[in-house]
Amino acid sequence: MRRSHLTIITLCSFIVLVFACQKDTPRPEERVLSLPENVYRYDSLNGQVSFDPFEGFQVNNHKATLGRVLFYETQLSINNRISCGTCHKQAYGFADNVQKSLGFMDIPTDRNSPAILNAGLQEAFFHDLREPILDNMVLQPIAHEVEMGLEDPDYMAAKIAKIPYYQELFSNAFGDSFISRERISEALVHFIRAMISVNSKFDIGKETNFVNFTEEELVGKELYFHGLPCSSCHGGNNLNGGSSAAENIGLDRWYSDRGTMDIDPVSLDSMNGWFKVPSLRNIAVTGPYMHDGRFRTLEEVVEFYNSGIQHHPQLSFMLRKNTNGGFFFLGEDPQDTYMNELTNIQPLRMHMSETEKRALVAFMKTFTDENFLRDERFSDPFQ
Template sequence: MNMKTQVFLGVALTLMVFACKKDETAALVRVPQLPTTTDKYAEAASGSFVTNATAVDNQKATLGRVLFYDTQLSVNNSVSCGSCHHQQKAFADVGASSTGFGGGKTTRNTPAIVNASMQSSYFWDMRESNLQNMVTQPIANHLEMGLEQPDYLVLKLKNLPYYESLFTNAFGDGTINSSRIGEALSHFVSALVSVRTEFDANVSTNFAGYSELEEMGRQLFFNELPCAQCHGGDNFSGWGSIAENIGLDDHYSDPGVPGQDWMTGEQRNGWFKVPSLRNVALTGPYMHDGRFNTLEEVVEFYNSGIQDHDQLSFALREGWNGGGPNTDIFSPNVDSPPLRMNLTTLEKNALVAFLHTLTDEQLITLPMYSNPFVLAENQ
């Protein structure tokens, strides 16, 4: 930096300090800036496999969007749902763990939010089955948003001038209560549909638009490897919400989904919800604890790193042959060692290239899913 710039910056800084002093009365506040016409949330899912999402009410989702991004929903006005669930990351977070209102770290990786209305259970350990009950839990969570008293939450929202008309549009009158907050949030969360990917665009042409590498990856994923046994269905997460142990460790410090292993009757250890792979190229770090940073690391784990946990899924043991003609479901391969895929570098690259075709650009760029808050002068 030369002398001139230093002097210039010095003067500019002094002016800024004066400017701030002068304007002390006109404090800046965060207010939502919404379009003049109602956003069409329900339409985003029409004609797709996410049939439930067409029942989304556009006014409730509009209110839900504001609630989702409003930091006033945390006890010290510092954190919103959107602080951990970022649109550009398909509503996942950047780090292995996320930071709550008081600087505390979540113990699990923040999952992407994707086609939530198709799922029958939420959280990595599947502890909640009702979306409307689920969406208010982070507000009260002692680590995430810390607003433990529902009455205090309602009181806070009543004092914010922009909510009355939003609640009236959504519910017919301006009454604010916890169940309406949950309902509106669940409509917005259900409206976050991911149905427009390169994969979806190619289903009808039998993947004519895929590159050779992507097609090789698709064949590996669906036919040659057991991936689709668990990550199957339109949502790439099985045919609902299921849990499996994939042998990340030989003993898990986070036990995951509670209950008993149906084969051995033992207490479950290391069973986690099978996550959707839609937008997976955007949602790293990966796994319930965010242990892998890249898709290459995940693929290398499945290729060579599966541990011989005594509750490891059959689909990830030698001789898995899941849906194939040699399957004997009455004598599963419980004693076989963990599967070693012995993939070539080309095959690993192909799997990663295929996973990249599950990215939905519309989900991560549509303004109606984005943060509506802007800074404006308090009047």
């Protein structure tokens, strides 16, 4: 037999095997939807803060209820196997506890699943900030060839229209039971906009002069806001710097995933290694960390900032020891610039003691909002 034939046969048996071995997920009809008698209030806050985490957005309780069902709807994937909630799990702050989540065909995603919270306080989505508009964002995972694989939006709407419980949910939300991609997107947006987390120990501390903090947490807080540059990027109401900016934190000398890929307006170089500054809310439960999930624990992240920041020509100035002013050297060959900068850039070395590292981690654990992680309103309504 020719070698190529053998290869084809091996490949075919492999594909057959993959299909045969797929996990037995319950058929969609076997999942029973259970919603509360009276619709949940999504337009009110669980917690008290001095800013408006809705950013003026009026959440409609019926639209958010529909959005919740859609968020956990496995029939939004082409083979009815996974939902948004498969990769964005409530117990992990709506992130996933694996480095790369598996899509509908068990193929890993390119990046680590980020936490979902306080969308109103963010200006753009995805690790590379490529989508500024939430309404455009929410349907993308459904159509994505690795994530949910339901590429045709009309087929998606038709599929949802065939499921009996959606008639009433759409009527409650929109006044009639017409089902369209726009309405599916709108409902998901209302649910995601309602996913607000502002009830952490840190939030309560801010309102009460931190009398609820331990000695160690106070030491960590001081380091975070004053001793170290953390809050220059992860500060503000949402612990994400107040806007959704991208930064290069020197994870690598060469980035295989280049991140934002925007063009820097000063140097006209393409940005490399710039990723979204994430909110650190619920950070203790959203690991693994970074766009590629390379760090398993907060201790590993802290050790990276302490001693592991790499030389990189586009390393953020906040993470350099010395700066030469300006972003890059105008008009220089990128390779020259790289070499030139390499000799001049000194990545910051933080020289933290073991006690300080532990305090910083303890402080970041105060960002956990237990209510949010257990809030019924955001839980899986299928049983």
